[in-house]
Amino acid sequence: MRCQLPFLKKVFPSRLTLATGLALACALLAACSQRQETPPDQAAVSVAPVTVPVCGQPVSYDRVPQRAVTHGINITEMFLALGLADRLVGYGGLRDIQRLPPAMQAQLARVPDLSNQNMNLETLLNAQPDFVFSGWSYGFRDGQITPQQLQELGIASYVLTESCIRKVARERVSLQDTFDDLLHLGRIFRIDAQAQALVNGQRAELEQIAQALQGMARQPSVFLYDSGTDIPVTAGRYAMPHAMIEAAGGRNIFADLPSSWTRGNWEDVIERNPDWIVIVNNDRPTPDGKKQFLLNKPELAHLTAIRERNFVLLDFAAATPGPRNVAGVRTLAHSLHPERVAAPEPDTSLR
Template sequence: MGLLATACGGTGSEAGSGSRPPGSAAGFPLTVEDCTGTRTTFESPPRKIVTSNASGLEILLRLGAADRIIGTGFPPAKGALPDGLAARAAKVPVLGRTVIPKEKLLGSGADAYLETFGSMDAMGGDGLGPRREEYRAAGIKVVQLRSTACAALRKGPRNDLSEVTDDIRRLGALMGTSERAGVLVDGMEARISAIRQALGDLPESQRPTYFVFDFDGGTGQPIAVCGKQVANAVITLAGARNVFGDCDRDYKQVGWEDVVEKNPDWIQLAVRSRGSAASDAEAFREAERFLTSFPATRGLAAVKEGRFVRLRSEPVTIAGVGNADAVEQIARTVHADRFEGGR
């Protein structure tokens, strides 16, 4: 699954240690393994990388690899990244507003492709991406993130962010920036540890139920985040219970009657970034207005009592450093009494 970093003459933790220049051979050769168990060896850090979406792009930017990213698909929405990262992301050529067309990807000149959606066979099989032999012919080595690409293959729900932090560490090894990766992971783990300490030994009966309302995903038939999605780990670490956490997949279309039956204690107004705090605030209000006026939901206790978490979709459902920030915001909202200053 995802990245499995090993190096000749060293352990995985030694591979790519330090912040070394792209041409450095320290920690290499290094082998990565995809979701199907296929292994690919890198003799040195990749120099020209294409990312399939904003998740992989953001992680590479945080690892200091901006000068090696030559293209991306599914670019981050305006305002979705912190200012420093947004400026660097804006310089990355957009090869596809959604999935990168196969011809563009194969002709990009990349020596590595950071893929976050699923197995390459599946992508090739349904026409969304190149096949293995086409990548090889183009000289592109494919790297997958286990926290996203392999989600459908995992067994059981996701209750922590270990797969995300593992990806960050292993990508750091591949990029030759392990020290930077370690700093990012240490920061995430410190914030989560502080939340865990504040919540204490919280019994299941005191964990409120929680529904992620993907407002931008459509209001006709809601899309639920299930147990295999990274959001399930975020919600669990925040001391809550995903009402659709028993669904054995990452996403699932449900009916409003299913949401009503679950009767969540809290509802996240999950909107995608609109580009500014003011625009985001208006989107949150739109989502709330829908729930308070829609016949199926206006009678829910969470709706009548205004138990809403106003938190954008990206840090909750997209794997990355922002997941730790989302854990903190949710916990401080649904367990306000356990934190100084309340909500």
């Protein structure tokens, strides 16, 4: 890797103080120096290049990454589900490691937590990564850290497919997006067979659910509630929960919103009268706190979901692209169609 400073004008906004800029520059130079001294057997391994699509554009990877950083709980889970824990030198976006399946908690015990909020460039560079896996609005953000800036630093990256709607037009989101991400990571890390086996198992489970739901007479309407009191944060048609609701035999009441995770409004929730409410558990506040807020909101009292107490809880890591998506679909399908779909069994593959 060649370490140069001209890119700093692009990476560091002009509003940064001189002291902050100098501190970040020193961190970069220290990281570069250490990386240049890394023994060949610990550096990224050169192999025949592979090319995978990233947000609709072909990206070539001519090395097997050895020092990876992930940002986002679902993104970290995806990485660990592929057996790549030994490649991690840092992770971020996890407020509480206890939110992970037990086996994954153990795998992360030795890995530094780089940030529990947004990515921080100085901390990231100090970890000396050769690969970063995140998504737009998960960790990548204009004006902060972007794949282009990492490329200028000689650091490879991969962008979560679902998040690409923030940058490029897409026709739809589907569970295939998650499968593609797993397979693309398999190619990048040259563990294709392992990735394919994981995807095959999840596809088989999804197909079983689809067969059980064939011939449904009705699709219950579903409102996904993530957060917000004055204005509800929900899932538009480009967010993974939209695809999950459809796969579970339901209908997203905000399918008309041409966005991913976005703001809805209470007036439309009231008018569209959902049969079910999916509460996303992201600890902001607790799921029970969200449920009580909805039950105590007077204008929602007549809603079918409120009157019949039709609530489904989905963990944030299940509602965003990752290895828990198919299990999340089964949870939804069992709630919406208990006569057709059995309750999910514990996923021992993630434990």
